[in-house]
Amino acid sequence: MIVDMPETTTAEVTKRLVRLRESNGVITMGRVLTLVVCTLDSSEAEGAIEAANDASREHPCRVVVLARGDREAETRLDAQIRVGGDAGAAEVIVLRLQGELINHESSVVIPFLLPDTPVVAWWPRGAPEFPSKDSVGRLATRRITDATFAPDPQATIKRRRESYASGDTDLAWSRITYWRALLAATLDEPPYAPAESVTVSGLHDEPALDILAGWLAARLGCPVRRRTGPLRVEVHRPSASIAIARPQTGVTATLTKTGDPDQRIALARRETRDCLAEELRRLDADEIYAESLDGIERVTYE
Structure with missing residues (x-):
């Protein structure tokens, strides 16, 4: 009605x-x-x-x-x-x-x-x-x-650190939930060696990748580079490397690990409604989001 x-x-x-x-x-x-x-x-x-x-x-x-x-x-x-x-x-x-x-x-x-x-x-x-x-x-x-639809998405997500207060979040953060889960699960497998460096590439105007790079910088404590190019995340370890790549408009990603066969994983871009529903599940401060905003400051842009 x-x-x-x-x-x-x-x-x-x-x-x-x-x-x-x-x-x-x-x-x-x-x-x-x-x-x-x-x-x-x-x-x-x-x-x-x-x-x-x-x-x-x-x-x-x-x-x-x-x-x-x-x-x-x-x-x-x-x-x-x-x-x-x-x-x-x-x-x-x-x-x-x-x-x-x-x-x-x-x-x-x-x-x-x-x-x-x-x-x-x-x-x-x-x-x-x-x-x-x-x-x-x-x-x-x-x-x-939602920094995604700002006139300058990259500059907008960087400014979120300056304006952050307990209770703030951005849908660019929930758009990478599945990427973060996949990276965390993959890194929690042998050989457990610390990461030496990370490269995150994708569209210049995709703030979800900027905060993903910030999250990796904050969590792994290693150099992280952000580049413009194909959608791809590479984690380099002393004895092995991990890469997740997906076509910009695709729904399936390829997970590549040194010494293992490639894996195909469903990893479509998340819709706004799904991101909004996720953010409504928690009403307390998202400390990991805040740490990831801080981590953007440690990312090198190329």
Whole structure:
């Protein structure tokens, strides 16, 4: 069910939510968190809602979408409520802000936060320089950004170290979860020799590779080089080397180890909805993510 409420107020939207619960049996019990999605404009909102709906099947939640309009326009709030099949396992409230309301996003959001549940803020694009100091970010225990879609992804993921606060994370980090798991499992096999050097190559504008290089630098304590080229990670040991390579748009990677036959492994690029669902599984500080951001400083760029 989709209910449109043009030129409305937060009080009217709240009343309509109550009426929907009473007439259609829509309940908030079982909602484990409130996900606030901060989008740049209405055109971006639908993709974010789709990803949030998919993630909500694992994490039932209330999704509050802030869609910013024209700052110079007349102050106005247009709302839309989605429940039932149109909202996955979530309860979606879309708030389209115009004019002065854009400068008061947190005030618009507060009436819709579920009581006694965590708040997660997600910026699909256009994240603030310091998420923890943003008006919406201050309401959240977990703040999710995505450097992948920034104008300069590499510079953006490097700046995450300067702005990091407990509870921050970036979807570039969860995009490499399977790469990290595969590398960790492979390195935990004989001959157990320490790594001498690592080379990470791939697209220049792929921040997931920058933070992967930072993670390897922090974990292995050896020189790590980041290059532009085919998608590939090579770990060099005194007696053996390990390499994982995958076509940029492929779904299958090749694992090569000195002295062993090559292995083919499913390793497709992760969708935003899967990364978002992963980040919603934990609401505490991600210390390994923070260490990996620090590790980027030790990476040599070629």
